[in-house]
Amino acid sequence: MTSRYAATYQSWKDDPLGFWETAASEIDWSLRGAQVFDPDQGQYGRWFPGWECNTCYNCLDRHVERGHRGQPALIYDSPITGKQASYSYEELLDRVQAMAGVLLDQGIQKGDRVIIYMPMIPEAAMAMLACARIGAIHSVVFGGFAAAELATRINDATPKAIIAASCGIEPGRVIAYKPLIDAAVEQASHKIETCLVIQREQAVAALQEGRDHDLGALMQEELAEGREVECVSVKATDPLYVLYTSGTTGQPKGVVRDNGGHMVALKWSMSNLYGIEPGEVFWAASDVGWVVGHSYIVYGPLLHGCTTIMFEGKPVGTPDAGVFWRVISEHSVVSLFTAPTAFRAIRKEDPEGKLIGDYDLSQFRSLFLAGERADPDTVNWAAEQLQVPIVDHWWQTESGWCMVGNPLGLGRLPVKPGSPTVPMPGYDVQILDDAGHPLPANTLGNIVVKLPMPPGCLPTLWNAEQRFHDAYLAEFPGYYKTSDAGIIDEEGYLSIMSRTDDIINVAGHRLSTGAMEEVLATHPAVAECAVIGIADKLKGQLPCGFAVLKAGVEQSHEEIEAELVKLVREKIGPVAAFKLAITVDRLPKTRSGKILRATMRQIADQESYKMPATIDDPAILDEIAEALQEHGIRVPN
Numbered sequence: 001m002t003s004r005y006a007a008t009y010q011s012w013k014d015d016p017l018g019f020w021e022t023a024a025s026e027i028d029w030s031l032r033g034a035q036v037f038d039p040d041q042g043q044y045g046r047w048f049p050g051w052e053c054n055t056c057y058n059c060l061d062r063h064v065e066r067g068h069r070g071q072p073a074l075i076y077d078s079p080i081t082g083k084q085a086s087y088s089y090e091e092l093l094d095r096v097q098a099m100a101g102v103l104l105d106q107g108i109q110k111g112d113r114v115i116i117y118m119p120m121i122p123e124a125a126m127a128m129l130a131c132a133r134i135g136a137i138h139s140v141v142f143g144g145f146a147a148a149e150l151a152t153r154i155n156d157a158t159p160k161a162i163i164a165a166s167c168g169i170e171p172g173r174v175i176a177y178k179p180l181i182d183a184a185v186e187q188a189s190h191k192i193e194t195c196l197v198i199q200r201e202q203a204v205a206a207l208q209e210g211r212d213h214d215l216g217a218l219m220q221e222e223l224a225e226g227r228e229v230e231c232v233s234v235k236a237t238d239p240l241y242v243l244y245t246s247g248t249t250g251q252p253k254g255v256v257r258d259n260g261g262h263m264v265a266l267k268w269s270m271s272n273l274y275g276i277e278p279g280e281v282f283w284a285a286s287d288v289g290w291v292v293g294h295s296y297i298v299y300g301p302l303l304h305g306c307t308t309i310m311f312e313g314k315p316v317g318t319p320d321a322g323v324f325w326r327v328i329s330e331h332s333v334v335s336l337f338t339a340p341t342a343f344r345a346i347r348k349e350d351p352e353g354k355l356i357g358d359y360d361l362s363q364f365r366s367l368f369l370a371g372e373r374a375d376p377d378t379v380n381w382a383a384e385q386l387q388v389p390i391v392d393h394w395w396q397t398e399s400g401w402c403m404v405g406n407p408l409g410l411g412r413l414p415v416k417p418g419s420p421t422v423p424m425p426g427y428d429v430q431i432l433d434d435a436g437h438p439l440p441a442n443t444l445g446n447i448v449v450k451l452p453m454p455p456g457c458l459p460t461l462w463n464a465e466q467r468f469h470d471a472y473l474a475e476f477p478g479y480y481k482t483s484d485a486g487i488i489d490e491e492g493y494l495s496i497m498s499r500t501d502d503i504i505n506v507a508g509h510r511l512s513t514g515a516m517e518e519v520l521a522t523h524p525a526v527a528e529c530a531v532i533g534i535a536d537k538l539k540g541q542l543p544c545g546f547a548v549l550k551a552g553v554e555q556s557h558e559e560i561e562a563e564l565v566k567l568v569r570e571k572i573g574p575v576a577a578f579k580l581a582i583t584v585d586r587l588p589k590t591r592s593g594k595i596l597r598a599t600m601r602q603i604a605d606q607e608s609y610k611m612p613a614t615i616d617d618p619a620i621l622d623e624i625a626e627a628l629q630e631h632g633i634r635v636p637n
């Protein structure tokens, strides 16, 4: 089949507003405005100003009203607890109304923020949809973050309530959430009025009289009463959620997602990019704490009338590297979306893909990868094993949906290894040099998107208009800066080469080395420090911290290194995967005092590097290489 991609992309270029107006007809609006886009509102314009809608209505009610009440909406598959459950659209709607009723009874109203701190259980999706139903703004915090990170988000989002579960479960350990929440609430200057807790049998939480409530019990009461809660009509431009993501400092960025444009973009992507029909089963093996979980575990599949999978497990070890194939065959999944690291983990355990043969994957059509670079080796292995198209696609928390990909729904384009393919409609992706000049094909530079950003992308940062402007719009006027570097070839294929800031990507998780440095610097023995991301076969990158100690410190270096590892785990959380701290005498710097992190990374990654002309003392690079070697990192001679 010839792809309709070129014609579709051109139709967007010819008439961007008409393109998105047509896409908007797939959404049910309570009020259609006169204008599709207002260039004068917000930082770069706003989509669907004056339009009104409700995201929960579009995800649930309209499917029930149109005869799909019995269709499975959400399947919970939890190999880590041995549990499974399936909720039809009607059952999910009932539970979401019950939870929305509880929220209303607790005084939560339109525009209030609600933090959701939950593992991969159905109630996490219900909580998001319940907030959407009443016009409250949710902010999901990933369970692998520590109390201090939660406290930062509480202070920034100033929520009225926290919705939580009593625990999360990782292989070999139960993580009690309530002590983490209590510590975060204690640390935060903003005070929380209500904490609603789903009690799980693995660790039942003690509830504080007055503030804490058993959410499961309250929902049961609402369900027994058949509580109905109307969908609150909100402006298309009102925030649906705030999702915090790593910035270059310890203060995370609160990415704001609006209601209207988000629905339009996700609905468009389900058929045109992912090639999925309503009624089919779509599985994003991510976590609701990440953007992939927001867009493609919860909102995208439900907007499209699909069945989504909530998977509480890991690609390996729950119980083995065949679990993905089991879930795909058992629930007739047509398309899987995950991070390449999951496939690297599976391949490591089952290099010949023997476990795949144990399952019937005849319904399975495609695998989508994102979140980090999809190395051709892993992509080729997956293609050989699964015999389906493997689609790498590139996006960010900020965009909320794919910026560059291979649109299966429009007809698959030829694949070039290492490239996520071509821009989606809405994205005019360009490569600029540092001074903002366009670069010719095949030349490495800053990847930018010509403004305006399409529907679904962030309009701003929560409580931080100026930071939004400074971080994304100021450096290249008229463009959105992605902070990725790459090239576009003569056929318009993009390749992502690296980040241009100090963000690293660990197992598909986005982390800030700057934030880790801030934590290391709080250790009383540390005079100065630097954190870099070094290449790792499984997780893509792993953080590695270097610390110079203050004069006169008597504690052993091994002890301090262990304390630094512990400190990052305590302050940022286990998700940082910070396991390597190295004490050194000096850090390599330029004569003006800038730490040469890039050169340190090149040494650790065994890449050839040019001696920086401005280096203060080249001998320090040898000291770094030696220190890495002593800690088991092989470096070139």
Ligand code: COA
Residues within 6 Å of the ligand: 119, 142, 143, 144, 145, 168, 170, 171, 175, 285, 286, 287, 290, 292, 314, 315, 316, 338, 339, 341, 342, 345, 370, 371, 506, 507, 508, 509, 539, 574, 575, 576, 577
């Ligand atoms: N709550 C608490 N702790 C968590 C957690 C959560 N929700 N998620 C991860 N952690 C912990 C892990 O248990 C681990 O702890 P440890 O240091 O005690 O072992 C640590 O955080 C690091 O986790 P992770 O980097 O995920 O490593 P892992 O060894 O547990 O698993 C993979 C490795 C590859 C199997 C896993 O990273 C994976 O499935 N990745 C898929 C990527 C993905 O979903 N990306 C999302 C964007 S699409």
Ligand code: AMP
Residues within 6 Å of the ligand: 245, 291, 369, 370, 371, 372, 373, 374, 392, 393, 394, 395, 396, 397, 398, 420, 482, 483, 484, 496, 498, 499, 505, 508, 509, 510
């Ligand atoms: P996040 O906001 O967590 O989704 O991380 C976004 C960042 O992950 C991007 O800016 C890229 O650096 C990286 N990334 C995401 N998808 C890809 C991809 N397909 N190829 C290469 N890098 C990617």
